[in-house]
Amino acid sequence: xxxxxxxxxxxxxxxxxxxxxxxxxxxxxxxxxxxxxxxxxxxxxxxxxxxxxxxxxxxxxxxxxxxxxxxxxxxxxxxxxxxxxxxxxxxxxxxxxxxxxxxxxxxxxxxxxxxxxxxxxxxxxxxxxxxxxxxxxxxxxxxxxxxxxxxxxxxxxxxxxxxxxxxxxxxxxxxxxxxxxxxxxxxxxxxxxxxxxxxxxxxxxxxxxxxxxxxxxxxxxxxxxxxxxxxxxxxxxxxxxxxxxxxxxxxxxxxxxxxxxxxxxxxxxxxxxxxxxxxxxxxxxxxx
Numbered sequence: 001x002x003x004x005x006x007x008x009x010x011x012x013x014x015x016x017x018x019x020x021x022x023x024x025x026x027x028x029x030x031x032x033x034x035x036x037x038x039x040x041x042x043x044x045x046x047x048x049x050x051x052x053x054x055x056x057x058x059x060x061x062x063x064x065x066x067x068x069x070x071x072x073x074x075x076x077x078x079x080x081x082x083x084x085x086x087x088x089x090x091x092x093x094x095x096x097x098x099x100x101x102x103x104x105x106x107x108x109x110x111x112x113x114x115x116x117x118x119x120x121x122x123x124x125x126x127x128x129x130x131x132x133x134x135x136x137x138x139x140x141x142x143x144x145x146x147x148x149x150x151x152x153x154x155x156x157x158x159x160x161x162x163x164x165x166x167x168x169x170x171x172x173x174x175x176x177x178x179x180x181x182x183x184x185x186x187x188x189x190x191x192x193x194x195x196x197x198x199x200x201x202x203x204x205x206x207x208x209x210x211x212x213x214x215x216x217x218x219x220x221x222x223x224x225x226x227x228x229x230x231x232x233x234x235x236x237x238x239x240x241x242x243x244x245x246x247x248x249x250x251x252x253x254x255x256x257x258x259x260x261x262x263x264x265x266x267x268x269x270x271x272x273x274x275x276x277x278x279x280x281x282x283x284x285x286x287x288x
Contacts (some may be wrong), residue, residue: 010037026078053230056199063198067160069103073200075099076246085248092285095137099229099248101216104158107199109148112172115270120166121154121233126154126188128257131231133180134221135283141180142284145223149184151216156192176223185269188257188276189215189233191240205244211245214238219282226284233280257279 004012020026039045050145052108063070075081089098111116114154117127130243134145150171152158159169175184193211196204197286204211215235222228234241241249260266267274 002275006041006173008226009157010034013037014097017120017211022134022142056203060199068195069197069252070200072101072103073194073198074203075246076102077194081249082247090285092137095283095285096221096229096230096231096252096253096281097251098229099250100246101220102246102248105218105220106160106168106171109150109173110168112174113186114174114177114181115185116172116174117187118170119153119167119187119190121153126276126280127271128188129271129277130182130184130186130187130217130280132182132279132281134176134182134223135180137285139281141178142176142223142226143178143180143183144242145176145180145226145282145284146173146284147176147182147184148220148222149186150218151186152192154187156188156190161195173220183269185271186217189217191215191238193251194245209245210240210243212240212243212247214240214249221229221282221284223284225287227287229282229284231282233278 007237009018010033014030017026017029017033020029028226060074061068070208072081091097091267092159119127120175134142134147136142147173150158153162153165153170155162157165159167165236170186174182174184191212191214192215195201196211200212215238216232218232220230222229232248232253234254236254241254257278259274261274263273265277266275269275
């Protein structure tokens with residue numbers, strides 16, 4: 001069709017994509033095109049603004065490498081990651097809620113033995129013991145479940161951001177026992193700013209938003225026959241719980257870390273008193 005008008009264009013574009021063989025892809029493309037075209041019309045987008053947006057997305061992609069995912073960071077900061085989680089995850093009654101995976105997950109982290117610490121440096125003063133069970137939706141034990149955790153060090157940086165940290169510092173996965181019990185050893189998390197030296201940081205500055213995430217530990221729990229759970233354990237005392245820069249806080253995931261000064265308990269867990277302790281169960285849903 002030649003000499004298309006503004007009123008014609010959207011339907012012509014949709015028609016060109018109408019023969020997309022995969023029905024789900026066809027639906028996604030058609031809906032995306034409609035919404036993008038509607039956005040352009042609603043705000044009366046100028047060519048200068050369009051080019052600014054193109055350049056922003058280009059620079060966002062150029063910031064990505066094997067240790068940094070600026071695109072996920074952008075998705076997180078626009079609330080898209082949280083919304084995708086909300087509309088797609090589903091939470092069967094009584095199971096642990098999921099939340100965003102974030103841009104700092106690294107696959108193939110090392111296995112840790114029962115009660116082994118994921119902290120690979122000396123001088124820990126915030127030791128945290130997390131113990132509990134991995135359970136199914138009916139309260140049944142999930143034997144042999146994998147519990148993977150990752151978090152920042154006390155300086156608010158992940159190992160892949162900070163060359164002074166050993167590789168795989170504060171990362172690793174544990175195997176639950178036959179009765180579903182597990183024992184993790186780490187440090188109490190701290191709040192931290194997301195990277196602000198790229199396009200996402202520029203966006204935060206222009207929109208007068210702070211870059212902080214509340215203190216949390218990432219966890220990914222999986223077992224055959226159950227749906228993989230990606231979640232956080234948030235510190236109830238953190239000041240950023242109500243203003244998380246990536247909108248990922250859920251009330252059911254907020255935890256209270258208890259200070260334990262018992263020398264006997266410290267000896268039992270293999271830490272020095274005083275230390276922090278959290279009793280936490282992960283409840284998985286069935287993989288249907």
